[in-house]
Amino acid sequence: MVHIKDVLKLYNRFGRILSTEEPRIFFLKKYSTALNFTAYVFTYLQYTWNMEIQIAVAKVNKYAVSESGDTLEVVERPTGGLSVVLADGQTSGRGAKAVSMMVVRKVIGLIAEGVRDGAAARAASDALFADKSGKVTCTLNIASVDLHSKTIVLTRNNPVPVFICRGEEIDSHNEDSASLGTSRNVRPIITELGLETGLTIVIFTDGVSHAGERRGQPMDIGETIRSLIEDQDPTPQQLADSLLAHAVSLDDNRPADDISVLVLKVSARTGDDVRRMNVRLPING
Numbered sequence: 675m676v677h678i679k680d681v682l683k684l685y686n687r688f689g690r691i692l693s694t695e696e697p698r699i700f701f702l703k704k705y706s707t708a709l710n711f712t713a714y715v716f717t718y719l720q721y722t723w724n725m726e727i728q729i730a731v732a733k734v735n736k737y738a739v740s741e742s743g744d745t746l747e748v749v750e751r752p753t754g755g756l757s758v759v760l761a762d763g764q765t766s767g768r769g770a771k772a773v774s775m776m777v778v779r780k781v782i783g784l785i786a787e788g789v790r791d792g793a794a795a796r797a798a799s800d801a802l803f804a805d806k807s808g809k810v811t812c813t814l815n816i817a818s819v820d821l822h823s824k825t826i827v828l829t830r831n832n833p834v835p836v837f838i839c840r841g842e843e844i845d846s847h848n849e850d851s852a853s854l855g856t857s858r859n860v861r862p863i864i865t866e867l868g869l870e871t872g873l874t875i876v877i878f879t880d881g882v883s884h885a886g887e888r889r890g891q892p893m894d895i896g897e898t899i900r901s902l903i904e905d906q907d908p909t910p911q912q913l914a915d916s917l918l919a920h921a922v923s924l925d926d927n928r929p930a931d932d933i934s935v936l937v938l939k940v941s942a943r944t945g946d947d948v949r950r951m952n953v954r955l956p957i958n959g
Contacts, residue, residue: 725871727819727944729758730910732918732935736766736881737928743770744879744934748951749782754821757785758936762813762832762879763851766932775813777802777854791816791829797861799831802855802927812852814862815877817938819869826938828865828875834883837899838867839874844900873940874903874913881933882917886924893924910937 701852735742750756761777763770768879777798784794795814802812813832828836828847835848851863865875876899895917902908902916914935921933923959 690790698904709732710921712819719825720756724943725869725940726945727940728910728941729817730914730937731758731912732911734922734933736930737925737930739766739932741766741768741771742776742932742934743767744881745774745778746934746936747778747782749786751785751818751820751822752788755819757782757791757816758938759785760815760817760877760879760936761854764811770932773802773806773810773812776805777814780816781816785816785818789832791818791827792862792864795829795831796860799854799856799860800858802856803814806855806858811855812889813853813879815936817877817936818877819938823866824869825941826867826869826873826875826878828867830863830865831860832879834880835895836865837876837896838865839876839903840870841872842900842904844896844903846896869940871942873941874910875938876913876917877936877938878917879924879932879934881929881931882921882935884931884932885921885929888925888930891924893921912938941955 731746733744733746743766744760746758746760748756748758759778759781761774763773779799781794781800782799785791789797795816798814802810813834814829815832815836816827816829818827818829829849830836830851831854832851833853834848838845838847847863847865849863850862854860882893882895884892898917898920899913902913904910908916914937916919917935918933922929
């Protein structure tokens with residue numbers, strides 16, 4: 675019997691040779707005889723194509739610092755889909771905020787014009803290097819849902835890893851990656867994933883990975899994510915909130931750095947065609 679994961683891998687491989695105008699069922703008809711798929715697989719695949727993307731973010735400032743050095747923005751892509759851009763300026767406070775905002779503005783402006791994510795990241799790095807003479811750095815993560823290629827594209831200029839979850843399988847993508855602004859030759863790490871239900875991506879700034887270090891109890895992020903997913907099957911917002919809360923607790927409820935957690939999940943669509951966004955911004959007197 676053919677396993678569903680194998681079918682999805684084959685579709686992601688062969689589907690790229692088909693033009694976007696051709697219905698995906700063409701793939702099934704073309705390869706069904708050769709691959710000997712069963713009828714229930716066809717039904718399953720047609721069902722999984724009715725998907726939706728859920729994105730959640732949780733952010734908190736460094737303790738006793740009024741302004742976060744992390745900046746996050748969402749921009750629609752001109753060819754369909756959207757991109758979430760997360761930047762973390764060096765240190766914290768107003769100076770870091772100014773840097774991260776400059777980087778994010780540069781990136782989302784280029785993406786909105788149709789520039790590819792990797793090129794946008796390199797352009798932002800060059801601009802930061804020219805402006806700060808290599809003395810200030812900034813990390814960058816871009817998570818793009820590209821409806822033209824039917825993929826999720828992850829662009830990373832950040833030493834902190836990205837976690838990709840498929841059911842019980844949790845992979846840490848921790849290839850060496852340089853922050854923006856360190857030189858004129860900075861290149862991002864790019865990972866492209868086919869859209870599939872059950873796919874969850876967890877992205878965060880270094881406030882998570884450094885949480886607990888002051889007490890000698892750093893977080894095991896992979897195991898924390900595993901326990902949350904296996905025990906609770908959380909929504910993206912619940913997962914982001916739980917990771918942030920755990921990081922804050924490891925810092926004795928006094929975060930040692932700005933913390934941002936971004937969770938993107940692909941799930942089977944059960945609702946209507948309305949796009950929705952919710953934002954909660956606490957205001958302190």
